[in-house]
Amino acid sequence: MQISPSILSADFANLQSELEAIATADWAHVDVMDNHFVPNLTLGPPVVEALLKVSPVPLDCHLMIEDPDRWAPGYAEAGAQSVTFHVEAATDPVATARAIRAAGARAAFAVKPGTDFAPYEDLLAEVDMVLVMTVEPGFGGQSFMADQMPKVRQVREAVRRRGGEIWVQVDGGVSASTIEQCAEAGADVFVAGSAVYGKDSAADAVAELRCLAEKHRH
Secondary structure: OEEEEEHHHOOHHHHHHHHHOOOOOOOEEEEEEEOOOOOOEOOOHHHHHHHHHHOOOOEEEEEEOOOHHHHHHHHHHHOOOEEEEEOOOOOOHHHHHHHHHHOOOEEEEEEOOOOOOHHHHHHHHHOOEEEEEOOOOOOOOOOOOHHHHHHHHHHHHHHHHHOOOOEEEEEOOOOOOOHHHHHHHOOOEEEEOHHHHOOOOHHHHHHHHHHHHHOOOO
């Protein structure tokens, strides 16, 4: 059970100290948005490269961008340890996943709430993680979509059938009140933004989320 706090909810003017505040987490989730695939603009390669130099935990880069086939491998080459692209945006997801892995990172694909997982099940052979979005991507602080839990179950079942170690990540509205249903459905990597950075102690929030998730270890 891994916790990946989203720096989308952090203080962008103090990212080094905000990363140090989550040193007890497993990952730092970095939301890369291009104002095309999603209606928001966040940060890109130069900032990711700067974060890699100071982060006490590996970076989990979630690319909400157009043309990930072209751009995703660069994040892995820069040193991000996990790179997630959206299947809705990828032209050749197999080649993109292979390029990410060839550059030394874990590869993952993400599906938006309205996207079916079934057509992409064969992609499990090429990736290390699947991200099920539990909000519409683009903004932090949105309400958790419990109607995505059947999709989390579907992904977990597909992973079980296939065998191998593929993580199932959830992102969006994950908090102390929602993480247990995500874990129970089969998720094992949890992205939490305001549920970590909105609290007095990010470390305490990480510990609480981990404890709640562990109750449902599969």
